Amino acid sequence: MTTHVQRPAAVTARIDTPDNAPAPAAYTATVYMNTARHSFDGYQPHHPLAEATRPDGSPLCLVFHASDRTRGHETAAEAAFEVGNRQGPDDNGQSWPADVRSISVGDVIKVTGPDHWIIHLSVDSTGFSTVPEPTNLTGLVGTRATSRR
Template sequence: MTTTVTRPHTVTARIDSPDSTPAPAVYTATVYMNTARHSFDGHQHHHPLAEATRPDDSPLRLVFHASTRIRNHEDAADAAFTVGNHQRPDDNGQRWPTDIRSVSVGDVIKVTGPGHWIIHLSVDPTGFSAVPEPTNLTALAGTRATSRH
């Protein structure tokens, strides 16, 4: 004798938890202020540079999430330039410290992108150009002012 058994229908669903959502790609920018006298002519490899820091002297790292606005390292450098000129905060709401001069021609912006790929970009009169990693780093003294030289 055979007996009929009714099975309930099985439904399989994928439920994404907040932990399984991939984080957006992130670009981090570090600004090195050119402390050479008369550096408005642009960055030179022998110019001394000082890393921009927060008022408590901790490193200032600007964060930008990959988006239609931030597609590459140069876009992230441009966004850092904008933050460094008090035009807006970074993507985490961090603003440029008021006791550091604005980002200017001759400064260098280090951008670390997705996959930890790093490039150093000199702020030029019209855009950016790639430069070697700075080696002539100095203390921030002299750049914690609202005016230049």
């Protein structure tokens, strides 16, 4: 003799996966190339700057995840400087475009932190200096526009 056993109703549960996990805290860096003649003495507010771009002409935005290595705006700027001098990629695997010159003294790096603070740092011969937000932006540096230095 067999008896009929009814199974309990199915239960649905939400399981977090990497697809819906929160993104790690990150710093983003945008580089503005100084296009003034003789700008290697350092950035001055009246110097024209052009935003570095990817080969397709879109803005180049470097990403560095907050970690023991990158734990502040200045260390994010240092990481951007390394990428901009072709010393490796950012934390998303993005390398510095071949058609954009290396980052050098007189350029400005805009860093946005996971805390949403934005700081602009000029590249100095030794380190960085905080500068006001640049107002003399002249265009893009990359495939669609080039720097005259």
